[in-house]
Amino acid sequence: MKIGIVGAGVVGAYLACRLSSRYNVEIFDKKQKDDLGHDCAWLFHYSDLRNYCEKCKLDPVNYLEHVGRLFDFFGVPVTINDQITFNKHQFLLDLLMRVNGVHFESKISKNDLDDYDLVIDATGSSRNILPSVHKLEPNCFIHCYQLEVESHDLPNDFYVHPAGLGFLWAFPRRGNITRVGCGSFTTNPKKEVEGYLTNKNYKLLRICSGTIRVVPPSKSKPFLLVGQPNIVGVGECIGVVSPLTGEGIRSALRCADLFIDALESNLNVYGRGVLEKFNHVDQEFALLEALRHHQIQTLWRLLKISSPFGLKISKGAALKMLFDKNHLKNMQKTFSGMYL
Ligand SMILES: Cc1cc2nc3c(=O)[nH]c(=O)nc-3n(C[C@H](O)[C@H](O)[C@H](O)COP(=O)(O)OP(=O)(O)OC[C@H]3O[C@@H](n4cnc5c(N)ncnc54)[C@H](O)[C@@H]3O)c2cc1C
Structure with a gap:
């Protein structure tokens, strides 16, 4: 099977690395090599870095930059133990090292892809290969x-x-x-x-x-277009980013794993898998809207069910945010108007 991957961000590079030993893979990115992965703040989780490095036979120590201890989150100090920054640029380049067909400075459109059996849209927020979701996207x-x-x-x-x-x-x-x-x-x-x-x-x-594109998966369909070639979307282009925080590396890679599993068994289960696994993104999206109308109750729910940036916010910190007028005002201001 000949696979064309459009986009060499974290999804594209990871898939290229994982799939190139079994399939004929080519990957394209419109950026030049030196710019790859830089439009991101590089916050990640060490447990994930270790896990994905292991899958790709890379050493996580080579990418680790800062190990977080105390997150200043809206003025509330939150103790953390897994958040890091990592050198995403070098990680992407190393993922691509074992792939033969890597093309930088190649802006691809759907018409360039007739030669492939399967095309992966890994174009992130721009969703350049799958059809856009017009009604929702401008906001x-x-x-x-x-x-x-x-x-x-x-x-x-x-x-x-x-x-x-x-x-x-x-x-x-x-x-x-x-x-x-x-x-x-x-x-x-x-x-x-x-x-x-x-x-x-x-x-x-x-x-x-x-x-950052914050359209939840349920509103990012289709994920898979059957035709010549078949086109499948993976990562931010199908809405897996957290609408509350904009954090997308971890979810993009988890989405890529779902895709690999489906490719090896039955591609048709992929869409259902994405909707199930990223159900919380829809919840976050809904919470943001509800927050505009039911402020304190919704904020309380938000603090209980979601963990922004993977933070475990203690009850004490949550109460401080709720009852300190400034924190509450800031939280509301931050979250409530996102979908106005
Ligand atoms: C400023 C900023 C800071 C962020 N900080 C964090 C953070 O700290 N932690 C975190 O987890 N998430 C962060 N995110 C979100 C995170 O970067 C993305 O959600 C994640 O990288 C999505 O991965 P992806 O592979 O789906 O898409 P991307 O990483 O966006 O990759 C898409 C690639 O496709 C290429 N491309 C697009 N169109 C075409 C085309 N037509 N032809 C060829 N190539 C094309 C692009 O050049 C790009 O390289 C941040 C985002 C932004 C904008």
Whole structure:
């Protein structure tokens, strides 16, 4: 079987690595090699990094950058033990090392793909190969602005604070290098980042902005188009990103695993598997909408059933967020207008 993968982000590169030993695989990305994986803040989970490295015979230590201890989440210190930043760029390049047909700077459209038996749409937020979901999509992109800077004046652990209806984050890499970014529906992310960096000494290393697509899987169908070629969507392009946090690496890779299992057994079960596994994304999406109308009750439900960025928020921290007027206001402002 000849498989064409469009997009060499985390899904495309991982699938290319896993599938190339058994199938004839070619992978394309519109970016140049040096830019791969940079439109992301690189927050990940060490347990997942270990797991996926093992599957691809890579050493996780080569990618580990910052190990989180205390997450400053909306002013509430939350103890963490699995959150890290990792060098996603190098991880993607290493995944692609054993793949023969890797093509950078190749922007692909559906018409370029007639030669393949199976095409994987791994184009992330742009969903360039599968048909778009017109009615919903204009309201469901978080546009982000992000800088990589070198500075002694920034937090030395994970930091996330509200920015209008969105977040501002500072995630340390190694040394004094930090990714400072903002994604928001109501404020200008660029101004938020620049405002945060005002009066801080820093050296700009890279602009690494991007867009997050927060359309849940149930509203991202079809996942699979049968034809010549068959086209299947995996990762962010079919809505697995957390609408509350924008976190998408872990879910994209889990979605890729579901796809691999289905490819080896029965591709038709893939869609059902995605809907089952990522049911919580629909819940988060629904919670965001409900939050606009039932503030405290919904916020309480949100804190109980969801764990933003994989954080385990203690009851004490949750109560603080609920009853501290500023935290509550900030949480509501952040989450409530996402789908206005
Ligand atoms: C600023 C920002 C910060 C983020 N930070 C985090 C974070 O810290 N942790 C986290 O878990 N998630 C984060 N995310 C989300 C996460 O990056 C994505 O959800 C995840 O990478 C999705 O993986 P993917 O492989 O599905 O898509 P992507 O990683 O987006 O990969 C898609 C690839 O397809 C390529 N492509 C698109 N169209 C074409 C075409 N027509 N032809 C060829 N190539 C094409 C693109 O160039 C890209 O390389 C962040 C997102 C943004 C925008």
